[in-house]
Amino acid sequence: MKIDELIINELIKSRANNRADLDFLKRKVAKKYKIPMPSNIRLLKLYHELLKEKRVKKSKKIENLLKTRPVRSLSGIVNVSVLTKPYPCPGRCLYCPLEAGIPKSYLSGEPAVERAKKMNYNPFSQVKTRIESLDNQGHPTDKIELRIIGGTWSFYPKNYQTYFIKRCFDACNREEGKTLKEVQKRNERAKHKIVGLSVETRPDFITKTEIKRMRKLGITRVELGVQSTYDDVLKLNIRGHGVQETILATKLLKDTGFKICYQMMLNLLGSNLKKDKKMFEELFRKPDFRPDLLKIYPCALLKEAPLYRFWKRGKYRPYTKKRLINLIKEVKKKIPYYVRIQRIARDIPSPRIIAGGSKLLNVRQVIARKIKSEGWRCRCIRCREIREDYNPKEKLKLFRQDYRASGGREIFLSFENKNRSKLYSLLRLRVSSQCNEERPRYIIPVLEGAAIIREVHTYGQLVPVAERKKLAPQHQGLGKKLIREAEKIIKKEWGLNKITVIAAVGTRDYFRKLGYRLKDEYMIKSLS
Numbered sequence: 182m183k184i185d186e187l188i189i190n191e192l193i194k195s196r197a198n199n200r201a202d203l204d205f206l207k208r209k210v211a212k213k214y215k216i217p218m219p220s221n222i223r224l225l226k227l228y229h230e231l232l233k234e235k236r237v238k239k240s241k242k243i244e245n246l247l248k249t250r251p252v253r254s255l256s257g258i259v260n261v262s263v264l265t266k267p268y269p270c271p272g273r274c275l276y277c278p279l280e281a282g283i284p285k286s287y288l289s290g291e292p293a294v295e296r297a298k299k300m301n302y303n304p305f306s307q308v309k310t311r312i313e314s315l316d317n318q319g320h321p322t323d324k325i326e327l328r329i330i331g332g333t334w335s336f337y338p339k340n341y342q343t344y345f346i347k348r349c350f351d352a353c354n355r356e357e358g359k360t361l362k363e364v365q366k367r368n369e370r371a372k373h374k375i376v377g378l379s380v381e382t383r384p385d386f387i388t389k390t391e392i393k394r395m396r397k398l399g400i401t402r403v404e405l406g407v408q409s410t411y412d413d414v415l416k417l418n419i420r421g422h423g424v425q426e427t428i429l430a431t432k433l434l435k436d437t438g439f440k441i442c443y444q445m446m447l448n449l450l451g452s453n454l455k456k457d458k459k460m461f462e463e464l465f466r467k468p469d470f471r472p473d474l475l476k477i478y479p480c481a482l483l484k485e486a487p488l489y490r491f492w493k494r495g496k497y498r499p500y501t502k503k504r505l506i507n508l509i510k511e512v513k514k515k516i517p518y519y520v521r522i523q524r525i526a527r528d529i530p531s532p533r534i535i536a537g538g539s540k541l542l543n544v545r546q547v548i549a550r551k552i553k554s555e556g557w558r559c560r561c562i563r564c565r566e567i568r569e570d571y572n573p574k575e576k577l578k579l580f581r582q583d584y585r586a587s588g589g590r591e592i593f594l595s596f597e598n599k600n601r602s603k604l605y606s607l608l609r610l611r612v613s614s615q616c617n618e619e620r621p622r623y624i625i626p627v628l629e630g631a632a633i634i635r636e637v638h639t640y641g642q643l644v645p646v647a648e649r650k651k652l653a654p655q656h657q658g659l660g661k662k663l664i665r666e667a668e669k670i671i672k673k674e675w676g677l678n679k680i681t682v683i684a685a686v687g688t689r690d691y692f693r694k695l696g697y698r699l700k701d702e703y704m705i706k707s708l709s
């Protein structure tokens with residue numbers, strides 16, 4: 182009898198009722214037979230084989246135990262978050278906590294922080310352990326979206342940045358390389374491909390030099406700490422930059438193909454419900470902003486942040502739970518189809534928050550329930566993603582939305598069902614502001630006279646590279662169709678004969694198959 186089979190039989194006999202019991206049993210058997218811990222997906226597969234051969238009886242208990250949070254791989258990727266080491270930040274933001282031994286703006290007790298602390302912020306161990314844990318939970322780990330968090334990325338020393346990212350690649354490649362370039366090349370064909378890489382930074386740190394550097398590091402998405410679109414609020418909270426810096430950073434990043442996530446803060450000192458609501462209207466009304474992704478963080482009142490003193494003196498009042506929920510609901514009503522709300526509220530443990538509605542745990546779920554009971558839908562990408570509802574017979578429609586953004590033109594293409602409640606696949610295409618200028622100055626030479634694909638992604642269950650699943654939309658050719666459509670638009674409507682893609686390292690091969698080649702860290706194709 183195979184060892185895995187032994188575990189299944191032990192599991193059936195045992196009184197294991199939860200994950201801890203299951204892990205204990207797996208560890209015990211692994212130790213006894215000196216083998217690595219088998220993953221849940223492997224055990225689940227074997228269980229189904231045994232069931233078919235009638236060698237075990239159907240057990241709901243086992244099925245539930247082996248199935249883990251499926252949502253983790255239902256957006257077409259798995260997310261791996263890694264924290265940089267504690268390091269000073271040039272900012273002095275009033276609401277931002279400072280805790281010894283923790284990167285600025287983070288707090289002990291946050292799940293990602295605790296994981297990183299245990300590994301002494303070592304990037305290799307963090308990525309390796311996270312992948313192993315996702316593997317054990319039964320998730321395919323072929324396509325990794327790597328998210329680097331902690332403090333202000335652009336303020337960390339350059340050699341630390343290179344070391345950090347190189348070690349993340351090493352962990353995904355499962356072998357050590359000599360240089361960053363070498364490990365990136367290796368990752369193109371690795372088991373765990375990095376298909377997206379994001380960092381968080383301040384708008385005033387986005388310069389042309391920084392952008393070039395970010396591309397060399399393989400970064401494809403930037404989370405900008407925008408927080409507010411009011412100069413007076415930014416000043417009052419000692420942000421150290423104004424709205425103009427956000428506008429400039431947004432333009433530079435979009436023109437070089439990056440996806441942009443705005444981190445916005447509600448309930449800042451100097452703001453109020455009316456102002457906050459108007460801020461989100463402006464975010465999508467003004468072409469200077471229009472981010473692709475959003476994180477909405479209600480300001481959390483923390484003892485470790487200077488804002489606490491203002492509250493003590495009665496100069497600051499957090500919104501109540503009811504007001505906060507209503508405000509976020511109003512914000513959600515304004516979200517356009519091309520935006521994805523990544524997060525609402527941080528993972529800060531509730532007891533650390535002194536007062537106010539942001540103490541509420543699971544705020545996202547509470548709001549989702551309210552919206553459902555009121556009979557309307559949030560239009561954001563996250564709420565429309567197909568997840569496990571894939572129906573191969575469903576008739577899909579190609580939608581197109583053109584909008585002005587940061588001096589250029591954005592074309593958002595998507596495959597969705599007729600009423601746009603289920604989104605299968607999307608593509609963000611940009612004709613940068615420079616394509617219209619008489620004497621444009623391109624930051625990156627390869628982008629000269631070219632349109633740029635900033636994102637192409639198919640949602641639903643993550644399907645490993647080179648596999649095809651009947652019940653998932655990935656690898657059914659939807660992305661390819663969108664790319665062809667983008668190429669057609671660029672050639673026919675814009676008369677451009679060059680198209681580029683800000684492709685993450687792990688997606689380069691995919692684009693090669695479509696006739697693209699690598700140049701200056703971008704994938705490029707001539708349309709002439």
Ligand code: SF4
Nearest residue numbers: 270272273274277286
């Ligand atoms: S820039 Fe970010 S990390 Fe730095 S103090 Fe401000 S909020 Fe905190």
Ligand SMILES: [Zn+2]
Nearest residue numbers: 522559561564
């Ligand atoms: Zn939504």
